[in-house]
Amino acid sequence: MTNPEWITKVKDVELFDLKVQPARSFIGGKWVVASSGQVFDVEDPGRNRVLASVTDMAVEETREAIEIAHTAFQKYRHSSVRERAAILRRWYELILENADDLATMMTLENGKSLADSRGEVVYAANFLDWFAGEALRINGDSHMASVPNNRILTIKQPVGVVGIITPWNFPAAMITRKVGAALAAGCTMVIRPAAETPFSAIALAKLAERAGVPPGVINMVTSNSPAEHGLELTTNPLIRKVSFTGSTNVGKILTKQSSSTLKKLSLELGGNAPFIVFEDADLEKAADALIACKFRGSGQTCVCANRIFVHSNVYTQFVQLVYDRVSKFQLGYGLDEGVTHGPLVSRKAVHKVQEHVDDALNKGATALTGGSVAYEMGPCYFHPTVLVDAKYNMLIAQEETFGPVCALFKFSTEEEVLKHANSTPVGLAGYLFSKDISRVFRVAEALEVGMVGCNTGAVSDVLSPFGGVKESGYGREGSQHGISEYLDIKSMTISID
Ligand code: NAD
Numbered sequence: 001m002t003n004p005e006w007i008t009k010v011k012d013v014e015l016f017d018l019k020v021q022p023a024r025s026f027i028g029g030k031w032v033v034a035s036s037g038q039v040f041d042v043e044d045p046g047r048n049r050v051l052a053s054v055t056d057m058a059v060e061e062t063r064e065a066i067e068i069a070h071t072a073f074q075k076y077r078h079s080s081v082r083e084r085a086a087i088l089r090r091w092y093e094l095i096l097e098n099a100d101d102l103a104t105m106m107t108l109e110n111g112k113s114l115a116d117s118r119g120e121v122v123y124a125a126n127f128l129d130w131f132a133g134e135a136l137r138i139n140g141d142s143h144m145a146s147v148p149n150n151r152i153l154t155i156k157q158p159v160g161v162v163g164i165i166t167p168w169n170f171p172a173a174m175i176t177r178k179v180g181a182a183l184a185a186g187c188t189m190v191i192r193p194a195a196e197t198p199f200s201a202i203a204l205a206k207l208a209e210r211a212g213v214p215p216g217v218i219n220m221v222t223s224n225s226p227a228e229h230g231l232e233l234t235t236n237p238l239i240r241k242v243s244f245t246g247s248t249n250v251g252k253i254l255t256k257q258s259s260s261t262l263k264k265l266s267l268e269l270g271g272n273a274p275f276i277v278f279e280d281a282d283l284e285k286a287a288d289a290l291i292a293c294k295f296r297g298s299g300q301t302c303v304c305a306n307r308i309f310v311h312s313n314v315y316t317q318f319v320q321l322v323y324d325r326v327s328k329f330q331l332g333y334g335l336d337e338g339v340t341h342g343p344l345v346s347r348k349a350v351h352k353v354q355e356h357v358d359d360a361l362n363k364g365a366t367a368l369t370g371g372s373v374a375y376e377m378g379p380c381y382f383h384p385t386v387l388v389d390a391k392y393n394m395l396i397a398q399e400e401t402f403g404p405v406c407a408l409f410k411f412s413t414e415e416e417v418l419k420h421a422n423s424t425p426v427g428l429a430g431y432l433f434s435k436d437i438s439r440v441f442r443v444a445e446a447l448e449v450g451m452v453g454c455n456t457g458a459v460s461d462v463l464s465p466f467g468g469v470k471e472s473g474y475g476r477e478g479s480q481h482g483i484s485e486y487l488d489i490k491s492m493t494i495s496i497d
Helices: 005-009 059-076 081-097 099-110 114-135 173-185 198-211 226-235 248-261 283-299 315-327 347-362 414-421 437-446 482-486
Strands: 025-027 030-032 039-044 049-055 141-144 150-158 161-165 188-192 218-220 239-245 264-268 273-277 305-311 366-369 385-388 405-411 429-433 451-454 487-495
Touching: 005 049, 005 099, 025 059, 025 198, 039 099, 049 198, 059 161, 059 188, 059 218, 059 226, 081 099, 081 114, 081 173, 081 198, 099 114, 099 198, 114 173, 114 482, 161 173, 161 226, 173 188, 173 198, 173 239, 173 482, 188 226, 198 218, 226 239, 226 248, 239 248, 239 482, 248 264, 273 283, 273 414, 283 305, 283 315, 283 405, 283 429, 305 315, 305 414, 315 366, 315 385, 315 405, 347 366, 347 385, 347 405, 405 414, 414 437, 429 437, 437 451, 482 487
Parallel strands: 161 188, 161 239, 188 218, 239 264, 273 305, 273 429, 305 405, 385 405, 429 451
Antiparallel strands: 025 030, 025 218, 039 049, 141 150, 150 487, 366 385
């Protein structure tokens, strides 16, 4: 291919399979293209241009990948846990060694600022380090049985071939959070990364290959027809487990499809996080946390605060603190020096954010700053927005906005705010700020979410179980619970008569 200006920004072109065009998929330890010859283009939302083409695999090729993963499973399931741990650790090191290139490419294909991308690369690598340790801790237990002279022993075994479907908003971490646990457990897998951000996935597969992952254990199939490939991954009987991160709507489709073969499922779905600031909160601390939590990735994270509830006695003061911070943002091209916030991933994403903002303004909210597309920068840039006087009948209260919009609601009592905080069908993350320890425990326990930040806006940590309740899905990733999603428990009853 030609050497466009953007490609000079990465040192190791081979890492992204850019010595060839289109970039390829990784199946059975080989880099391959679709037999149809079809490709799809990957765009740079920050510059509104095509970056490069990627092979667009057919469903039959995903099916072949599943069969290859199934064959590889027969051997990999018996690999020693030390071997798995060594591969994971080597892969972790390689990601850190290539962190600059990985972060640059992530910014190019996703749009997020380079600082956000760097943070994600380290976060993504950390899952591999963590699961390298977890591989060594797979254990079982033993019990006396009800029947005299019988003993019960439990062991844990890998579930089998895993289908992995990931979104564009964390192009690396959503892959390693699943793949790290699956590899440690002894599973093989077929990954279908988001079509918006395949280069991060390609680079991870290249590094996995360099780390010594045996052929067929990790297969990565790029395609631009998610529904068809999703159908294969959820109905093929050789797949025993599906792990999906994405929207609640797609999660429900995958659940229905998986029912025909009763696959084990992990679903990390959408959120609509409440962020509650009580009148006794440290307001400066809460404002700093809100900025990080709300605007990381320009608000395109599943755990980002969506509804900010502020006690009426401190509302004006808190709004000012938020406004002061947002005014200092530097919106711009993610790779440019000093830029704090980049574009959204696509025009479609911008459209949804504008719809939410317009709806809020029509129903009585006021935009203190922002509220519109920054067309002068490009079609995917949205001005960071602060909305005051938000009301519960607004779209912004009912759905996740997934954009750089901070909508502040006023409340008076703990009972009132909890009622509204829990009023959505989803429950992923929630945040509360208060200096009253009893209230912290009380409210944290009462919030209908899987993760609570108490006086902090950061709940994502490889050491903390990640996942939701209600329509935010089920299953937990990371932590000591993450690996169990990829293990079956087998009991053996042994007579010692
Ligand atoms: P999405 O559900 O549209 O897409 C997610 C992935 O699924 C993409 O790769 C997409 O191509 C694929 N997909 C789409 N339709 C499919 C189908 N019918 N069958 C199989 N695959 C299909 O979600 P999105 O808008 O790309 O991502 C943002 C959503 O993901 C938000 O709702 C966000 O909250 C959620 N998310 C959740 C977590 C979490 O851990 N809970 C993390 C990140 C993002």
